[in-house]
Amino acid sequence: MDAILTVDGVSKRFGGLMALSDVSFAVERGAITGLIGPNGAGKTTMFNCVAGIYTPTDGRILFAGGEGEPQNVAGRKPERMTALGVARTFQNIRLFSALTVLDNVRIARHCRTSANFFGSVLRTRSQRAEERAIIDAAMENLDFVGLGETALSPAASLSYGDQRRLEIARALATDPKLILLDEPAAGMNPRETEALVDLIHAILGRGVTVVLIEHDMKLVMRICKRLVVLDHGVKIADGSPQEVRANPDVIEAYLGKGAAHA
Amino acid sequence: MRGAAQSLKYLLLAAALAYPLMPFRDVYVLHVLVLIMVYMVLAMGLNILPGFCGLLDLGFVGFYGIGAYTAGLLTIHYNMSFWLIVPLAVLNGALFGVLLGAPTLRLVGDYFAIVTFGFSELVVLFLTNEIWLTRGPLGIPGIAPISLDVTWLATLLGVDERWRYAFRGEVPYYYLAMVMVALVFLVMTRVEDSRLGRAWLAIREDPMAAASCGVNLFAYKVIAFAVSTGIGALAGAFLARWTLFISPDMFKFWESFLVLCMVVLGGLGNIRGALVGSAILIALGEVLRVALPKLGLPAETRFLAYGLIMVVIMRFRPHGLFTQVAESTMQSSLIKDLRARIAARRTA
Numbered sequence: 001m002d003a004i005l006t007v008d009g010v011s012k013r014f015g016g017l018m019a020l021s022d023v024s025f026a027v028e029r030g031a032i033t034g035l036i037g038p039n040g041a042g043k044t045t046m047f048n049c050v051a052g053i054y055t056p057t058d059g060r061i062l063f064a065g066g067e068g069e070p071q072n073v074a075g076r077k078p079e080r081m082t083a084l085g086v087a088r089t090f091q092n093i094r095l096f097s098a099l100t101v102l103d104n105v106r107i108a109r110h111c112r113t114s115a116n117f118f119g120s121v122l123r124t125r126s127q128r129a130e131e132r133a134i135i136d137a138a139m140e141n142l143d144f145v146g147l148g149e150t151a152l153s154p155a156a157s158l159s160y161g162d163q164r165r166l167e168i169a170r171a172l173a174t175d176p177k178l179i180l181l182d183e184p185a186a187g188m189n190p191r192e193t194e195a196l197v198d199l200i201h202a203i204l205g206r207g208v209t210v211v212l213i214e215h216d217m218k219l220v221m222r223i224c225k226r227l228v229v230l231d232h233g234v235k236i237a238d239g240s241p242q243e244v245r246a247n248p249d250v251i252e253a254y255l256g257k258g259a260a261h262a
Numbered sequence: 263m264r265g266a267a268q269s270l271k272y273l274l275l276a277a278a279l280a281y282p283l284m285p286f287r288d289v290y291v292l293h294v295l296v297l298i299m300v301y302m303v304l305a306m307g308l309n310i311l312p313g314f315c316g317l318l319d320l321g322f323v324g325f326y327g328i329g330a331y332t333a334g335l336l337t338i339h340y341n342m343s344f345w346l347i348v349p350l351a352v353l354n355g356a357l358f359g360v361l362l363g364a365p366t367l368r369l370v371g372d373y374f375a376i377v378t379f380g381f382s383e384l385v386v387l388f389l390t391n392e393i394w395l396t397r398g399p400l401g402i403p404g405i406a407p408i409s410l411d412v413t414w415l416a417t418l419l420g421v422d423e424r425w426r427y428a429f430r431g432e433v434p435y436y437y438l439a440m441v442m443v444a445l446v447f448l449v450m451t452r453v454e455d456s457r458l459g460r461a462w463l464a465i466r467e468d469p470m471a472a473a474s475c476g477v478n479l480f481a482y483k484v485i486a487f488a489v490s491t492g493i494g495a496l497a498g499a500f501l502a503r504w505t506l507f508i509s510p511d512m513f514k515f516w517e518s519f520l521v522l523c524m525v526v527l528g529g530l531g532n533i534r535g536a537l538v539g540s541a542i543l544i545a546l547g548e549v550l551r552v553a554l555p556k557l558g559l560p561a562e563t564r565f566l567a568y569g570l571i572m573v574v575i576m577r578f579r580p581h582g583l584f585t586q587v588a589e590s591t592m593q594s595s596l597i598k599d600l601r602a603r604i605a606a607r608r609t610a
Binding site for chain 2: 102
């Protein structure tokens with residue numbers, strides 16, 4: 001398997017709580033991997049470790065973004081991870097809500113642009129060209145998720161489902177190689193969820209690998225090629241949706257002891 | 263409506279430009295107007311921190327003081343030209359901003375505010391006690407006024423004359439202050455509508471999401487601090503060469519609070535708001551200074567009025583008079599172009 005991301009024995013401790021203990025799995029390049037498990041299993045903590053918000057207490061996170069050897073990125077700052085090509089969305093939507101839809105996506109071009117204070121004040125030729133390129137890239141990503149026409153509205157005025165799409169557009173605007181989607185379908189109605197499935201496949205079509213945390217089991221079973229199951233910070237299963245569905249440990253984690261035999 | 267507002271703006275600008283040339287001009291009114299413009303520069307500078315980056319800075323006056331003393335000392339000891347002093351004072355203010363910011367900007371919220379407050383008190387204590395340098399509480403009197411020496415231009419043109427203009431009275435300072443406000447306004451609006459300004463606003467809105475967009479939080483906060491303190495020092499340098507006397511008690515904590523009130527009143531993160539906030543609070547202060555004694559109250563009760571205004575604002579307009587952030591962005595030609603493109607797409 002060609003792995004874009006390899007999580008190798010990662011643990012994360014908060015005081016006396018082991019949020020993750022010795023978790024290992026690999027994410028296949030160009031496929032959709034699902035990270036599932038009951039509430040409090042450590043899924044978002046895992047995302048935060050990969051995205052650089054947390055430094056793992058122990059273990060390695062190997063990222064193979066481009067050509068060359070995979071490098072250990074455990075403990076890198078979030079902005080470094082974004083520059084390397086790891087983008088993410090948040091479980092509880094985190095938009096820049098006082099700004100416009102366009103500005104939300106323009107900010108995401110930060111890591112791929114370079115104008116500084118003096119360029120901005122003097123409006124140099126390269127700064128102006130860069131600003132134009134930023135708008136073009138932002139609009140391309142907004143059109144990709146279908147929000148192009150709302151570009152100049154305030155981000156806070158969007159519907160809940162559209163705010164989730166805007167978060168995805170913002171993440172895509174950083175030109176990632178790997179995108180981490182934290183419960184993208186939460187709070188969506190069935191029609192919005194259907195559109196989300198198409199969107200996720202389109203993201204894959206752009207050559208971006210997708211990892212998603214999701215509680216909608218029907219959705220997960222349908223679109224993921226591989227699943228990783230966490231429970232109380234421990235990986236309990238790993239494999240194709242069919243394998244995971246049949247795993248007694250997984251059934252027990254979700255439905256309680258004895259359910260596997262019922 | 264928009265056209266009317268635009269005309270009113272130009273009318274006000276024309277009136278402001280013409281006023282000092284009118285026969286009915288008043289030296290006191292001119293003085294207050296210059297003071298308002300000094301505070302406009304301060305408010306625009308402070309606005310960067312709480313307004314753009316969401317950092318509560320209670321010690322802004324410390325940098326105002328650093329700028330004023332840099333200008334004052336360089337003038338009396340080296341008789342340096344104002345035009346050379348300005349960049350030096352701005353750099354010195356920015357340097358101290360970085361020196362204070364680099365170790366403390368990792369603090370968040372109230373902790374950071376307390377550090378900045380402590381720093382401004384430190385500046386006042388330094389200015390009061392380091393008598394060898396600052397003459398302590400006696401202050402520095404006899405600072406030379408600004409002069410504009412363009413004899414080099416005369417030499418260049420082959421004219422054997424001394425082209426030197428010394429600033430006397432309020433009128434030249436009035437026009438210079440206008441230039442200063444216009445320049446800082448231009449810098450601020452351009453920065454607001456740029457990669458840098460957007461990174462700052464992202465930090466204010468949601469630091470974690472900003473970092474996930476690739477913004478290095480610490481570096482951009484330090485840049486914000488340097489720009490903000492540099493502008494504060496610019497206002498200080500002007501003050502020193504305008505009032506021609508500086509002393510430590512001109513830079514007490516109260517001033518930081520006043521500038522913060524201006525920014526909050528105008529609207530956090532709005533550049534026009536900072537201008538309007540300064541005009542209102544300084545003008546009001548002058549009116550109350552005259553009006554209150556007539557009512558039999560001591561002039562100091564005007565501080566109560568400031569407090570009352572802030573309470574009323576918090577109650578009825580908690581986001582200030584102008585609530586729009588990133589205002590200049592919406593007026594840029596690129597965005598107007600985009601707006602037209604989107605409208606064309608909708609009709610198609």
